[in-house]
Amino acid sequence: MSRDNGELEELIKRLLADPDLREHPLNFALGQLWFQYRELLNRMERITRMSDAYQSMARQRELSLAERFDKQLRQLEKVARISDRYQHMMRELNIALKEAATHDPLTALANRRPLIERLKAEMERSERLGHSFCVAMLDIDRFKRINDGHGHDVGDTVLIETARVMEAEVREYDLCGRWGGEEFLIILPESTLALADDIVRRVRGCISQLKVRVGDEVLSITVSAGLAQYRGDGESYSELLNRADAALLQAKRDGRDSQQLAV
Template sequence: MRADKQIEQIEQTVESLLSDPSHRDNPLRPALDELYGEFRGLLHQIDRVTRISDRYQHVSQAEKLSLTERYQKQLRQLEKIARISDRYQSMMRDLNEALKEASTRDALTGIGNRRMLMERMKTESARAERLHRPLTVALLDVDRFKSVNDAHGHEAGDKALVEIAHAIVASVRDYDLCGRWGGEEFMVIMPEIGADEAAIVVERVRQAVMALDITAGDTRLALSASFGIAERRGGESVSETINRADTALFDAKRDGRNRYKIAP
């Protein structure tokens, strides 16, 4: 600020000397006039450069602000996309779990379906073969189930199947797997035990089925089931084990139903 006042005082002094008529003939006047002109021109250029610099700084600051705002906007958009992506992935995981559950669960009873039973049989059979451990499978068929549907309708039949499924689950061991094999047939996969021990579990299931208190209208349904039991043989395939259990089930049906047979 002090320098500006000094410059202003010098300008006023020079302008006063140049405008004074008494100095018109002074030999230094033309040189002073020329020097002062150069000085004014230089000040004009400095002022112009200053204004340009100010405008540039203003534009630069505006651009920086604009870039920051655009960055913040894009950042917000990316965060929104990330949240949407997270929700989408969560939905896809839930959907995949639901599809997997639907593909391995029986829609009526809620227990495993044929697909799950076959996958588990393959896994347990391979494990039993590798570790030389016992594995037993039992097939259950509800006796005279067609008569239930014919006499009381499919709604009563479906109710009976649901209750039978619950009875099986409640009667087997915690690490056994039971599922609906198809129609009124069920399967129980029993790792780590042979046929004789499995027969104890099967008998418990048979008693539980007989004890079910299911009514259709005013009629109590007298239900029973027949069982075929097969202990896996070394080197035997899954299909061979199941076929032996199915043959034993047929023998139980033929011998009067409501009983189990162990495959030789």
């Protein structure tokens, strides 16, 4: 309300309250006008209050919408983070499972499964392309003595070291794995028996150079090996391995630290 309005209102109130002017012909009209003016003023105040309340409600609603949106966004981000972590874990788990299914946990060499798969693939390739391939079965000599004399942990170290040398010495496309116990298998693709014989001799030579220290003692390791070339003509992989095994047995009988070719 402005200052002028305030003064005018005071004047009107005074005029309407003046007993001398009660009978004045304009008094009734002024009274009516004053009444309507007050009504209008009240209505405008109500409308202003409603408008203020509405605006405040709208502001409140906007705020709570923004808050809800923010909250949902934060939840979504959390879910996305959990899902990322979960996927990462699943990937790691998959790799670990695959590794466990295909590798020997002690030496980290291939286990029987990939060895057999590779054998079958090489047999199929050999039948198709006429390329020859060989297998070599290698066995650590007198390994039981190492275990019995120095303990299982030393035996494990010998297995690990032997595997490391073996893998380092074969060609890139050869596959070397742990067949079981102290027995290893090397698959030598694209190899005649004579070439495989040379490679295995070199591998055995390197293993015999290995020095495994146990306290003050240094252990020397030797291995015996039996080699067989794939015959084709429907020979199965187990027949091929049996021939290599028989040759290995012969090498052991011959005094160990040697290798024999299967017939």
